[in-house]
Amino acid sequence: MRELFGFMDEERVLTSPEEILTYSYDATRHRSLPGIILRPVSKEEVVDIVKIASREALPIVPRGAGTSLSGGPVPIKGGIVLDLTLMDRIKEVDVENSLVTLEPGVIYDGLNKALEEYGLFFPPDPGSGKVCTVGGMVANNSSGLRAVKYGTTKDYVSGLEVVLSMGEVIKIGTKARKSSSGYDLIGIFVGSEGTLGVFTEITLRVIQRPTDFATARVGFTRMEDAGRAVRKIISAGLRPAVLEIMDTHTLRAVERYMGQGFPEVEALLLLEMDGFDDGVKKRLKKGIRLCRGEGAALVEEAKSGEEREILWKARKASLPALARYKPTLILEDVTVPISALPKMMRAIGRIGKKHGVEIATFGHAGDGNLHPTLLVDRRNKEELQKAERAMEELFLEAIELRGTLSGEHGIGLEKKDFIGLEHRDAMELMRGLKKVLDPEGIMNPGKIL
Amino acid sequence: MRELFGFMDEERVLTSPEEILTYSYDATRHRSLPGIILRPVSKEEVVDIVKIASREALPIVPRGAGTSLSGGPVPIKGGIVLDLTLMDRIKEVDVENSLVTLEPGVIYDGLNKALEEYGLFFPPDPGSGKVCTVGGMVANNSSGLRAVKYGTTKDYVSGLEVVLSMGEVIKIGTKARKSSSGYDLIGIFVGSEGTLGVFTEITLRVIQRPTDFATARVGFTRMEDAGRAVRKIISAGLRPAVLEIMDTHTLRAVERYMGQGFPEVEALLLLEMDGFDDGVKKRLKKGIRLCRGEGAALVEEAKSGEEREILWKARKASLPALARYKPTLILEDVTVPISALPKMMRAIGRIGKKHGVEIATFGHAGDGNLHPTLLVDRRNKEELQKAERAMEELFLEAIELRGTLSGEHGIGLEKKDFIGLEHRDAMELMRGLKKVLDPEGIMNPGKIL
Numbered sequence: 022m023r024e025l026f027g028f029m030d031e032e033r034v035l036t037s038p039e040e041i042l043t044y045s046y047d048a049t050r051h052r053s054l055p056g057i058i059l060r061p062v063s064k065e066e067v068v069d070i071v072k073i074a075s076r077e078a079l080p081i082v083p084r085g086a087g088t089s090l091s092g093g094p095v096p097i098k099g100g101i102v103l104d105l106t107l108m109d110r111i112k113e114v115d116v117e118n119s120l121v122t123l124e125p126g127v128i129y130d131g132l133n134k135a136l137e138e139y140g141l142f143f144p145p146d147p148g149s150g151k152v153c154t155v156g157g158m159v160a161n162n163s164s165g166l167r168a169v170k171y172g173t174t175k176d177y178v179s180g181l182e183v184v185l186s187m188g189e190v191i192k193i194g195t196k197a198r199k200s201s202s203g204y205d206l207i208g209i210f211v212g213s214e215g216t217l218g219v220f221t222e223i224t225l226r227v228i229q230r231p232t233d234f235a236t237a238r239v240g241f242t243r244m245e246d247a248g249r250a251v252r253k254i255i256s257a258g259l260r261p262a263v264l265e266i267m268d269t270h271t272l273r274a275v276e277r278y279m280g281q282g283f284p285e286v287e288a289l290l291l292l293e294m295d296g297f298d299d300g301v302k303k304r305l306k307k308g309i310r311l312c313r314g315e316g317a318a319l320v321e322e323a324k325s326g327e328e329r330e331i332l333w334k335a336r337k338a339s340l341p342a343l344a345r346y347k348p349t350l351i352l353e354d355v356t357v358p359i360s361a362l363p364k365m366m367r368a369i370g371r372i373g374k375k376h377g378v379e380i381a382t383f384g385h386a387g388d389g390n391l392h393p394t395l396l397v398d399r400r401n402k403e404e405l406q407k408a409e410r411a412m413e414e415l416f417l418e419a420i421e422l423r424g425t426l427s428g429e430h431g432i433g434l435e436k437k438d439f440i441g442l443e444h445r446d447a448m449e450l451m452r453g454l455k456k457v458l459d460p461e462g463i464m465n466p467g468k469i470l
Numbered sequence: 471m472r473e474l475f476g477f478m479d480e481e482r483v484l485t486s487p488e489e490i491l492t493y494s495y496d497a498t499r500h501r502s503l504p505g506i507i508l509r510p511v512s513k514e515e516v517v518d519i520v521k522i523a524s525r526e527a528l529p530i531v532p533r534g535a536g537t538s539l540s541g542g543p544v545p546i547k548g549g550i551v552l553d554l555t556l557m558d559r560i561k562e563v564d565v566e567n568s569l570v571t572l573e574p575g576v577i578y579d580g581l582n583k584a585l586e587e588y589g590l591f592f593p594p595d596p597g598s599g600k601v602c603t604v605g606g607m608v609a610n611n612s613s614g615l616r617a618v619k620y621g622t623t624k625d626y627v628s629g630l631e632v633v634l635s636m637g638e639v640i641k642i643g644t645k646a647r648k649s650s651s652g653y654d655l656i657g658i659f660v661g662s663e664g665t666l667g668v669f670t671e672i673t674l675r676v677i678q679r680p681t682d683f684a685t686a687r688v689g690f691t692r693m694e695d696a697g698r699a700v701r702k703i704i705s706a707g708l709r710p711a712v713l714e715i716m717d718t719h720t721l722r723a724v725e726r727y728m729g730q731g732f733p734e735v736e737a738l739l740l741l742e743m744d745g746f747d748d749g750v751k752k753r754l755k756k757g758i759r760l761c762r763g764e765g766a767a768l769v770e771e772a773k774s775g776e777e778r779e780i781l782w783k784a785r786k787a788s789l790p791a792l793a794r795y796k797p798t799l800i801l802e803d804v805t806v807p808i809s810a811l812p813k814m815m816r817a818i819g820r821i822g823k824k825h826g827v828e829i830a831t832f833g834h835a836g837d838g839n840l841h842p843t844l845l846v847d848r849r850n851k852e853e854l855q856k857a858e859r860a861m862e863e864l865f866l867e868a869i870e871l872r873g874t875l876s877g878e879h880g881i882g883l884e885k886k887d888f889i890g891l892e893h894r895d896a897m898e899l900m901r902g903l904k905k906v907l908d909p910e911g912i913m914n915p916g917k918i919l
Contacts, residue, residue: 208657229707258678
């Protein structure tokens with residue numbers, strides 16, 4: 022296949038067995054070998070590659086950092102993995118309009134570092150922010166800890182340059198803050214997981230970086246009380262910037278991992294307010310008061326930046342701590358309406374017990390986005406099967422509760438078999454959309470639909 | 471045509487000449503007679519109507535209150551006007567999840583009145599809020615005075631039930647606060663101006679109603695200083711809830727209309743902060759300080775609710791005051807990046823002079839959305855032609871400045887001939903989308919594309 026791409030520098034065309042292997046997986050347990058890896062450095066190269074792929078009917082799988090938790094970048098039909106990490110220039114910071122224009126391979130944390138000197142930031146804050154690319158975030162409508170206040174990636178995309186499946190390039194969006202001019206094409210591409218086109222340029226609307234923070238950790242001896250406290254905080258309009266939950270399984274893992282003791286609680290909330298003045302402290306006090314009203318057993322308030330760091334550390338350690346337990350973590354992201362949070366928490370416990378699978382749960386309680394994490398060993402077939410059955414039940418439960426299969430990770434391979442349960446009659450329209458944009462089906466085939 | 475719709479109550483099928491005339495126009499100068507007006511009361515009726523229209527190849531034009539400023543509801547190909555104002559039930563207020571589910575004919579102000587007792591509100595605040603329907607707002611992605619802080623209608627739509635062009639019904643969206651599950655179908659329908667389907671149920675995410683307000687009016691002797699003040703206020707992160715501008719033409723008209731004198735200023739800003747505590751006052755002070763820095767000649771701060779009302783009155787009177795001048799107002803809504811606001815203001819002056827058309831400008835300065843209002847008499851052909859040439863230049867200028875043809879009114883008939891200038895290569899995709907959803911072209915034909 023190499024000879025097709027002679028126009029690219031040789032070192033950006035990868036075909037050795039170890040390279041092929043490296044690009045065969047993401048952060049899930051799914052694996053499949055690509056035929057070739059191409060690392061373009063410009064829109065023009067992407068266009069040429071897509072044209073060849075279209076002519077040769079080769080699948081193209083766009084890929085950022087490969088941190089996906091849905092199997093999205095796994096090339097299940099072989100073909101080309103399009104590694105976009107070399108396209109990593111920040112092209113323009115337009116301070117006056119609060120817009121930044123960049124290539125898809127820019128790293129999330131790197132972007133925010135670059136924006137710092139302007140007092141701006143791009144808030145969605147995915148857990149993989151240190152390494153994930155903005156292109157991947159747009160493709161998956163990613164978000165994370167701060168979505169409860171700041172929304173998800175789609176709330177920030179104001180312009181896209183997209184290479185479509187036949188090699189046509191379109192530029193969509195505007196620099197204006199709002200528009201009612203024709204169909205909202207940006208919305209179609211955000212969250213499309215590489216199945217509708219390749220992003221070569223992204224314009225994000227960024228916002229003022231908050232200057233003031235107030236942070237606390239609140240423990241509950243009963244999970245349900247924590248769930249109720251979350252609901253109260255949200256419906257009181259306190260606009261927390263962060264409202265995270267960790268269950269007792271996660272806490273015990275973190276305890277062992279960090280050597281830091283936690284009191285005997287069933288759930289721990291991490292609550293942070295942010296803003297531009299002292300109001301943040303008042304709002305935190307109100308939040309804590311609401312927690313006490315629901316029977317909080319423990320309240321630790323950060324008195325300094327260092328103390329804030331300490332409170333954050335335990336939350337950030339959740340995933341690595343759990344990863345020590347078992348070789349395979351299946352990190353789910355079912356998301357339910359806030360009112361259904363306590364029900365979903367209970368369902369997770371019930372489903373884990375029923376199938377004999379250990380499930381630790383943490384996540385973004387404030388927006389109903391939980392990460393029930395199934396701890397298994399994928400080499401143990403029986404265990405894996407049990408886990409898959411448990412997952413299936415988690416999905417059904419979330420849909421039953423009027424929630425969604427994925428809050429922030431996307432559908433990819435992982436939930437493809439279930440998407441029809443959520444979207445029912447609308448599936449035909451999704452398939453129609455795919456057909457218009459990718460009539461030959463070469464763009465990341467086998468994902469979402 | 472009446473006999474086709476025998477399943478509907480007779481009084482909800484309108485065919486008399488005066489009724490036909492009544493439904494031949496919106497708030498623009500465009501006019502065209504429909505064949506029949508149908509006023510369904512349920513999804514089932516809408517489905518039956520659409521199926522008949524599809525079978526008989528009859529155009530269907532969905533219509534709310536007819537307040538459109540783009541010609542959107544004008545039935546230029548005749549056929550059926552589908553008056554949805556009888557479908558006006560608020561079906562559910564889900565306080566805990568801050569969601570409200572309603573039929574498309576609910577009036578904007580009525581919805582907010584109903585939400586008041588729960589401390590909630592739906593913020594986009596279009597100028598026609600007293601009479602316009604939520605369905606029309608969703609169809610046009612409408613907004614208004616509060617969009618600068620709260621965004622536009624699309625930021626609030628979390629679920630839709632849509633009757634597609636062959637009579638199929640789809641339900642899209644989720645009750646969860648975020649989702650990365652498949653293509654964002656809601657985004658396709660919001661702002662589609664009735665060209666892709668008929669909404670029969672809408673679920674909106676609503677938010678906490680602010681309790682504290684701080685309002686001021688600031689006058690500038692030079693338009694450019696006002697433009698700069700707006701840019702400063704926005705980029706300082708003060709998050710004004712309202713940041714309106716009125717030019718000297720508008721002010722003189724309001725003066726005569728209200729019998730209230732204004733000092734000699736070239737531009738007046740209305741600035742309002744809102745929130746949940748005293749912080750609003752501090753932010754207003756900061757805003758005023760920034761205005762003084764740009765040479766504000768006049769500052770009036772509201773000391774009470776009554777004084778706030780007085781400040782608001784002049785802004786609210788802009789349109790009726792201007793309407794007294796001339797029989798025909800052409801209210802434009804070109805929108806530019808904030809940084810281009812002073813340039814656009816200058817261009818409006820230049821273009822008006824060049825074509826000998828009186829243009830008064832007011833609008834939502836804070837998000838770059840201006841309403842240059844052309845004062846003409848549509849019975850005077852020459853005057854109308856001049857105005858149309860001036861409008862064309864306004865459109866070109868906005869696009870040149872990387873803005874958009876419409877910030878909140880939609881494309882409809884009014885800007886259909888220009889949309890290609892804004893979206894260029896993306897037009898084909900818009901046409902493809904239309905084709906998938908409405909293969910026979912019966913849904914509001916001749917609009918947008």
